[in-house]
Structure formats: C-alpha cells, structure tokens
Amino acid sequence: MPTAGETAFDIQNLNCWYGDRQALFNISLSIPDRRITALIGPSGCGKSTFIRCLNRINDLIAGCRVEGQVLYKKENLYAPGIEAISIRYRIGMVFQKPNPFPKSIYDNIAYGPLIWGVKRGPQLDAIVEESLKKAAIWDEVKDKLQQNAQALSGGQQQRLCIARALAVEPEALLLDEPCSALDPIATAKIEELLLALKKTYTIVIVTHNMQQAARVSDVTGFFLLGELVEFGETGQIFTNPKDRRTEDYITGRFG
Amino acid sequence: MERHFDEELKALKEQILQMGALVEAQIANAIKSLVERDSDLARLTIQNDHKVNAMDVEIDDASVRLIARHQPMAKDLRFITTAMKISSELERMSDLAENIAERALELNEEPQLKPYIDIPRMAEHAQRMVKEALDAFVNRNVELAWKVIHDDDFIDGLTHQIFRELVSFMLEDQHTITRAIRITFISKYLERIADHATNIAELVVYLVEGKIIRHTDT
Numbered sequence: 447m448p449t450a451g452e453t454a455f456d457i458q459n460l461n462c463w464y465g466d467r468q469a470l471f472n473i474s475l476s477i478p479d480r481r482i483t484a485l486i487g488p489s490g491c492g493k494s495t496f497i498r499c500l501n502r503i504n505d506l507i508a509g510c511r512v513e514g515q516v517l518y519k520k521e522n523l524y525a526p527g528i529e530a531i532s533i534r535y536r537i538g539m540v541f542q543k544p545n546p547f548p549k550s551i552y553d554n555i556a557y558g559p560l561i562w563g564v565k566r567g568p569q570l571d572a573i574v575e576e577s578l579k580k581a582a583i584w585d586e587v588k589d590k591l592q593q594n595a596q597a598l599s600g601g602q603q604q605r606l607c608i609a610r611a612l613a614v615e616p617e618a619l620l621l622d623e624p625c626s627a628l629d630p631i632a633t634a635k636i637e638e639l640l641l642a643l644k645k646t647y648t649i650v651i652v653t654h655n656m657q658q659a660a661r662v663s664d665v666t667g668f669f670l671l672g673e674l675v676e677f678g679e680t681g682q683i684f685t686n687p688k689d690r691r692t693e694d695y696i697t698g699r700f701g
Numbered sequence: 702m703e704r705h706f707d708e709e710l711k712a713l714k715e716q717i718l719q720m721g722a723l724v725e726a727q728i729a730n731a732i733k734s735l736v737e738r739d740s741d742l743a744r745l746t747i748q749n750d751h752k753v754n755a756m757d758v759e760i761d762d763a764s765v766r767l768i769a770r771h772q773p774m775a776k777d778l779r780f781i782t783t784a785m786k787i788s789s790e791l792e793r794m795s796d797l798a799e800n801i802a803e804r805a806l807e808l809n810e811e812p813q814l815k816p817y818i819d820i821p822r823m824a825e826h827a828q829r830m831v832k833e834a835l836d837a838f839v840n841r842n843v844e845l846a847w848k849v850i851h852d853d854d855f856i857d858g859l860t861h862q863i864f865r866e867l868v869s870f871m872l873e874d875q876h877t878i879t880r881a882i883r884i885t886f887i888s889k890y891l892e893r894i895a896d897h898a899t900n901i902a903e904l905v906v907y908l909v910e911g912k913i914i915r916h917t918d919t
Contacts, residue, residue: 686911
C-alpha cells in the first residue's frame with residue numbers, strides 16, 4: 447500500500463470516445479492515495495466521463511471506447527483479462543442522484559457482501575453496522591433497519607449509498623456530484639464524512655460547486671472541453687491558478 | 702463576461718484611491734506646516750486624521766462583506782485581501798503625518814534651528830513613493846512596484862545623513878538638543894512612511910503575480 451499522498455491512480459494519455467465523438471483528450475495526471483481529489487469544470491467538460499474511466503463503469507455504455515493507460519496501484523485496469531466487476535469492488539462509486547435499491551436499509555448495505563458470499567447472520571450484521579457507522583448515518587437509522595431505504599431523506603439516502611459502497615471494503619471512492627441534489631445541511635454532513643473517510647480511502651469527487659472543491663479537496667483538476675487544463679494543490683488553484691482559463695472559470699468570468 | 706461583482710470591486714478600488722489621496726494630502730500638509738511654520742495647518746492635519754481612520758474602517762467593512770457574499774477566488778480574492786492591507790498601511794501613514802504635525806507645532810514655538818533642506822527633500826521622495834505605490838496598485842504595474850521597493854534605500858540613506866548632521870549640532874550647542882531631537886523624530890516618521898509605501902509595493906507584486914515577497918531579501 448502506498449503512503450498517503452503517493453500516487454494511487456496513474457493516468458497517462460487517456461482518450462475516450464462516445465461513438466464518433468471524442469470526450470477526453472490525452473489526459474495525464476496522478477491522483478494521490480488517501481487524499482481528496484476534486485474535479486471541476488463546466489457541464490460537458492469531460493470530468494464525469496473521466497471519473498467513470500477510473501472504475502471502468504464506462505464499459506457499460508454502448509459505443510464508449512477508452513484508450514491510454516489507467517494504472518491503479520501500478521496495476522493496469524484496462525489490461526486484458528482484468529475483470530471490470532473486480533475493479534468496482536475495489537473502487538466504489540456514488541452518483542449524483544441517491545439511488546438506494548427499493549429494499550430495506552439493511553438489505554441495501556448487505557447486497558454487496560451477500561453477492562460476495564457472506565452468509566446472513568452476525569457477520570453480516572456487523573458489516574452493515576460498521577458500514578453505516580463509517581458513513582455517519584448509523585445513529586439515524588439503527589432503530590429502523592428494516593424500513594424501506596427510499597423513505598429516507600435525500601441526504602440520508604446519499605449517505606446510505608456511501609455506506610453501501612463501503613460495505614464491500616473498497617480502497618477508493620469515486621463520487622459524481624454527490625451533493626448536487628442535497629440541501630446545505632446534508633451537504634455539510636457529506637463533506638464532513640468525506641474528510642473523515644480520506645484517512646482510509648482515496649477519494650475522487652466531481653463537483654459543480656467550486657466552494658465545495660475548495661473546502662474539502664487536497665488537489666483540484668480543472669477540465670474544459672475534454673482536456674485537463676490545470677491540476678494542482680487546491681490552495682494554489684483557488685488563490686493563484688496558473689492558467690488563464692482556470693482563473694476565468696473559478697472567478698465566474700467564463701462565457 | 703462583465704460581472705456585477707466587478708462593479709463592487711471597482712468601488713472598493715475607488716475607496717482605496719480616495720483614502721490614498723487623503724493620506725498624500727495629510728503628508729504634504731504636515732511637511733508644509735513645518736517648513737512654512739504654519740501651526741494652523743498643523744492643527745488641521747492633526748484633526749483630519751480621523752477621516753483617514755474612518756475610511757480604513759469602511760474599507761475593512763466593505764471587504765469583509767464582499768468576501769462573505771461572493772466567496773471570491775484567485776485574483777478577486779487577492780485583490781480584496783490586498784485592499785484590506787493597503788488600507789492599514791495608509792492608515793499608519795496618516796498617523797505618522799499626524800506625528801509630524803505634532804512635532805511641527807512644537808518646533809514652530811521656537812526659533813528655527815536651521816533652514817529645512819534635507820527634510821523637504823526626504824518628504825518629497827517619500828511622497829513620490831506613496832504616489833507611485835498607489836499608481837502601481839491601480840495599474841497593476843509590477844515594474845513600478847519594484848522601483849518603489851528599490852527607492853526605499855535612498856530614504857534610508859537620507860535618514861542617516863540627517864541624523865549625523867543633527868548630532869553635530871547637538872555636540873556643538875546643547876541648546877539645540879530639544880529641537881534637533883524633534884527633527885530627528887520627523888526624519889524617522891518620514892522613513893517609516895516610505896517603509897509603508899514599500900509594503901504597498903510588495904502587496905502589488907502579490908496582487909499581480911500571487912507571489913509573497915515580504916520578508917525576503919529584495
């Protein structure tokens with residue numbers, strides 16, 4: 447395991463196409479281990495496409511083609527013979543819209559471990575409790591684990607989805623605008639959660655909310671028209687960006 | 702894209718410039734009250750310091766509000782934090798102008814020790830530094846800022862020269878001691894004013910380049 451801050455994802459010359467349309471152009475960067483990396487940029491800039499290349503969830507989209515190199519802890523995720531499913535166990539994902547299964551809170555969390563082969567019983571109970579605690583939602587749901595997860599509030603659903611991702615013991619978490627459907631209080635809870643989780647997990651977050659990127663991340667990347675314009679320490683990006691386009695975007699002069 | 706925010710930043714810049722103009726006048730009047738032995742002008746200068754203080758408070762308040770409402774980033778953020786610091790530098794300059802006027806009031810009560818030659822020279826130089834530092838701020842002119850920073854050496858040299866000359870007066874005739882010490886103070890105040898102008902110039906380099914050059918050998 448690399449030391450925190452060392453390279454977790456090493457991406458070289460990544461290109462991605464949806465059919466004929468190229469969505470990413472020669473992206474190269476290295477994402478540090480157990481840090482929060484924020485990706486910002488206007489809609490359609492490629493940041494979500496990029497993050498979806500990191501656990502090969504783009505494989506599920508017809509016509510999507512990826513070229514270039516994505517190493518995770520020195521392992522080529524796109525090498526022949528590597529199973530995408532096994533990658534997604536190690537590199538979990540949380541989406542913009544909370545998407546709990548139409549099942550109980552308990553079964554949402556238990557879903558992954560059950561597929562994994564964990565039997566129902568005390569071991570599974572422990573995994574569920576541990577995961578909900580890590581996602582800072584245990585106290586709010588411990589008395590209603592059998593209730594339908596879809597009855598929870600948006601912010602609770604999103605933390606449930608994070609708990610669900612954590613239940614399969616991933617090493618990295620990819621979050622695609624996890625707070626854009628949430629109110630400021632729920633957003634603050636997710637942000638606090640991310641800051642706690644980064645001690646254990648490598649986190650990559652795509653966000654439209656620049657203040658959020660500035661608040662929580664250690665490094666920030668700015669995407670524009672499928673290119674990575676600038677990638678650097680968050681404090682530097684938000685006080686003294688090197689590229690004029692980054693400056694224009696983060697100060698709202700774009701357009 | 703022109704932002705509404707730009708209007709508010711422009712207003713903040715205007716406030717700094719108005720404060721700068723007032724402080725320049727304060728320094729000029731303080732020196733004039735000394736050289737022309739005009740005690741009424743000295744009293745007026747002392748009275749006017751509160752106007753500068755009020756502007757310092759206004760600029761601080763406006764800056765904090767802008768930060769709270771816009772959460773500025775990058776050069777907007779550097780501009781606002783720089784404006785706040787420049788405001789403090791100007792406020793300190795005005796205090797020093799007030800001190801000069803106070804010493805002028807005392808000196809004007811006694812016969813003139815000698816014709817003032819180096820003090821007006823020094824004042825003129827310091828005033829130019831203040832003006833150029835503010836020009837550098839308005840025009841984001843790093844070259845001019847560096848000129849101001851280097852000009853500070855000239856003022857430091859003059860301070861020593863004035864000090865040596867006044868010491869020789871005091872050694873020759875002890876009746877000159879009180880006046881000579883007051884004039885020494887004035888040269889020290891001018892030297893401090895030039896230091897504050899240098900600080901503003903250093904802030905301009907930060908504003909434009911994002912590089913902090915304070916407390917490094919320049």
